[in-house]
Amino acid sequence: MTATAAPAAPPEHLYAPRLPAMTVGSVALVSLLAFEALAVGTAMPTVARSLDGLALYALAFGGPFASGVVAMVVSGIWCDARGPQAPMWHGVAWFVVGLLVAGGASAMGVLVVGRVVQGFGSGLLSVALYVIVGQAYPEELRRRVFAAFAAAWVVPSLVGPALAGLIVEHLGWRWVFLAVPAVAVPAVLLIQPGLRALGATAPVRPPAGAPARIGWACGAGASAALLHYGGQQRGALAVGLVVVALVGLLGCAPRLLPAGFLRARRGLPTVIGLRGLASAAFAGAEVVIPLMLSRERGFAPTAAGLVLTVGAVSWSVGSWLQGRLRTPRSAATLPRAGLGCVTAGTAIVALTVVPAVPVPFAVLGWAVAGLGMGLLYPSLSVLTLALSAPGEQGRNSSSLQLGDSLFAATVLALTGAVLAVGPAPGPAGYAATLAVAAGCGLLGVLLAGRVVVPSRTPMPARQSG
Template sequence: MVTEPPASDRLYAPHLRAMTVGSVALVSLLAFEALAVGTAMPTVAAALDGLALYGLAFGGTFAAGVIAMVVSGIWCDARGPRRPMWHGVGWFVVGLLVAGSAPVMELLVVGRMVQGFGSGLLTVALYVVVGQAYPENLRRKVFAAFAAAWVVPSLVGPAVAGLVVEHLGWRWVFLAVPVVAVPAALLVHSGVRQIGTPAASRPAPGARTRIAWACAAGVSAALLHYGGQQRGVLAVVLVGAALVGLAGSVPRLLPAGFLRAARGLPTVVGLRGLAAAAFASAEVVIPLMLSRERGFSPTAAGLVLTTGALSWSLGAWVQGRVAPRSLATLPRVGLTCLTVGTATVMLGVLPAVPVAVGVVGWAVAGLGMGLTYPSLSVLTLALSAPGEQGRNSSSLQLGDNLCTAVVLALTGSVLAVGAAPGPGTYLAMLAVAVGCALLGALLAGRVVPPAVIRPGDGVGDAAVAGSRSA
């Protein structure tokens, strides 16, 4: 006989139900918009004669998001997540309305930047909501639900966006989303308003300096994205300047010891960045490789990517249900799966190897991401003092974005070499992804330092395993 868990152990208990539904809905909207805009943007650029600003429409959004993540982390720690969440929704909605009604490409880029700023505020605030409103035993399930919230947009987002563009016009890809965003935020607000304001209601010392460095990182990230679209000497100069800017700003934004993989939070942030970069760089290569080397249609290549999205959701579901003492070992298992899966995808370059082998490999890689991502989110909150959850959640997502930007610029440079990509090009690009995942798997034993071990605590017990195996 199966007994129902007590209310405190259920994600949809009466006092958590509205907040859970609203949070998952907001994550789904962010996911849908990210995927849908990619589908609609070629039509947008043609309609507004803005091909020259095509790269900036994505890079500007990314740069604004980097700045907003830092601002949101500081704000959440000083005043709690309620105001950053509402400001995030507000900026996100205003950006969508500006982009959807833009008569010229320049204004659309401005709208996209405003939208990106709102997304950055909102994403960090939602992480802090999880840390402050949910008991520790439910956090893995919340992050598993967030991962699952990307699945439906991954499956139907591009197709729905294509239908909207074709039958209603590209503007509705932007204008329809606010109709759902505000009600979802109201559901979250019903629970968030119970979270008190921190005792320290002023930003921590150095907050302004940190925001200034975030601006430098955001501009550098946009420059890196834009430089990757160029060719010749201009590309070298722009990418070089961007890397110098990132090298100067990143150590001041991410936890001390990030670059040397110090035990605990620095390694947790680094592993998320390596996992994100590995998966994203492989995801860029696969459709191109399948279409050019195996003759796949865009739809068929997209279905291959869908296997990774589905297995990601499965992995997130599994990590939410394993024993708490396994928390510190999940990143190693997940990154190992990501390494093996991506290496298996490399075999798809060989004509003699059936495509099904590569598809299975991508499913294994997605499973690894599902095991890795939510567990690292939970570890970040477990390693954060109450007044540091905003800053550390911000660092976690900054690591994702900045590592991904650098690695995508590297793989983009590999793709730009030569007149046309061939098997060697795809192998080189996938080798970068495998290298990132393998490095993460080798460092995964350093996720929790012995200092946080608490007798009888699930994370503490997991820390024993993690620290002893480092």
Template sequence: MTTAAAPGLLSGRLRTLTVGSVALVSLGAFEAIAVATAMPTVAVALDGLAAYALAFGLPLATSVVGMVLAGVWSDARGPGAAMRVGVAAFVGGLLVAGLAPAMPVLAVGRAVQGLGSGLFSVALYVVVARAVPPGLHPRMFAAFAAAWVLPAVVGPPLAGLLVETVGWRWVFLLAAVLAVPAALLVEPALRGLAGQAGAGGHRWRRVGWAVVAAIGAGALYQAGQLDGTLAVVLGAGAVVAVAVAAPALLPAGALLARRGLPAVIAVRGLLSAAFLAEEAFLPLLLSRERGLSPTVSGLVLTAAAVTWSAGSWFQGRHRAPSRTTLLRCGTALVGVGVLTAGATVLPAVPVAVGVLGWAAAGLGMGLAYPTLSVLTLELSAPGEQGANSSALQIADALFAAVVLALTGALFAALVGSGAVAFAAGTAVAAVPALAAVLAARRAGMAPA
């Protein structure tokens, strides 16, 4: 089938799938952004500042289990069950969090929600692989990336408005209510998407390794918030757990960026780690070192979200450059953006330069992320689409968890040094960014 012969994403057959899928992705984005905005108020209201880090770390950790389970489940039985259970867990977790009487209960709700988001996010990839013509895959993944733009723009102010008017609980409850109709729109596309003969089998043991990795990722995140011997012991144990489990969860050679699919998976994780490590501290840098208000500092992230969407739109055009060219350009832009944005810690560097740099990083992510998704499906046999799609997102979570924990621990140790702490954080983020540039040269079809 040629690209010209493929129907549009909003044609009669694909319209409800496209709208429902984009709505689910957008709701996941809104939840992530809005909850981050509301969480300080939540922690005070529930007297749970001690469990603050855990409330963020648990969903990241449990999402790894959901991603692996969804990949194996989708390949063996089709994506329908993983999608339905994932949305149900996502909604259930949000309801528990929104009605939580104490911070530990909210943390449990967040854990269930993370498991659900891991399930349905991977299942969506498999649905796209099997229900959407290959010629439209770039456009669908561009639509997924664009689904983050509106939440990035309206999420923080809307969350603030909800907190100040009807209360913080509605940040969770609103997302839960809206997820149900979005899931119902995807439902028709799930019918008839069966599993692949011979898929599954020994892959189910990967779920056990995912649990090990999840425990390690959660412990690593928590260790970054502690001090002294306990932090060192917990962090060392967490690193060992992640290091032992990762090879069982990722394609062989991914940790070494071996040519072909392993390099694609590696680039995805490296880009995620570099971008998120810099993004986490950039608003704080601009606020503390350059005197910008929190609102203005947050708008820098919005600028990157807009350019991310623009890059995703461009890569989905028929006349866009080759996948290899897009990926190399994208990784280079992320590297330049991380270094340029971090350079604003120097008084001599205009803030506008940092803003442009971070917008360039967003553009690079927009070019690279959908490209990596398309390459993953192109390099996967039908019976491996679920497992490889889950590996793509597992790399996201694990690489980001490790680098964010290292950045957070380093920042906490140097926070009394002011600008030095931010410079050190940028240096850490620059390492996976450079590694992504090098690994991008090995991504694509492996030689026969």
């Protein structure tokens, strides 16, 4: 009788024999995406002056955001039909080409084109990385992988702006773009052997609604870019642009998100919604805190920025903690705890609008909010993969990231509109925007129990669009 080889045991840690290069390469790519997103903000004022391109300043941010929205949808369809290998390689190629075009630009219009290409590559990459986690790592390790991804965002948030400032001052702004490809290509080469080990995915025909879904993504991306642009304007023009953009988003975004999303249907629709609410709450408060501390408490920009650094560090701590906790009995435990921390932390920060409340309360509150995001983000990413059929990991991962981006863009635009009322923001404006952020978190707390799918109910894998 011929002996049958036993199946290989699943790896027990991220650096098991099959996974070290995959883990290091994936985390490196996430770090590069994070660094570029943060560093460009530091370099862009110098870029605009150098290229005499202030008129296109907003488009240099809104353009890549819009192309990234489209790319997330394309990548989700592509990953489900062909596997993550091709979207990964194309994502790196678009990302690198965009950086090279932007770094070599002689006019602001050319730089914007490079940024749009770069944003498209980032969107392809971000979804492909999620699908790789779903295919290459056992479920027991996914929380740790996403914790490593969170840490890969935290380090650039701590050193990225300062490093970018040094590069701009001593080497020139072009090197903020041109230096990154030297690391991006080796990082994706580290991932390639692991992708090859996964084996080729049998090609399947994209779903019949794929072209329409890409069309809706184009509409959502254009609306999001318009929302971003309108949020930077003032007066009646800003109001008109924001209204038009919101109408566009309301028409397009539901076509890209899971069926039942607006009704917070149990399972995946609620998971996507919680990620969006958390992102909106955190982003909405994050942009207000430095402004409030600078104007109302006399903080220098560096000191105000250090408060945000505290939140980034506690986010990393929360991610590390959730990756080492025993799997909770209920899937709702970590999302509810994380959103509770975001809500409570934002409310504590809001107290410092009152002059009698000491500033350390803002530091404490933001540390609590960051801890909540660390508990929440990886757990929702794991839930998304757990609620996805093998052929739908790309689609659902793209929905998760789309909800994240679109919710945050909407709240940031509304925050800008509120703060623009009157000659200068005042305590009432800060309180209103922080209340909106805390309200998003509280709504998430109330809905968190709906991430659990009752055993008698079939898992809602299919989506609309």
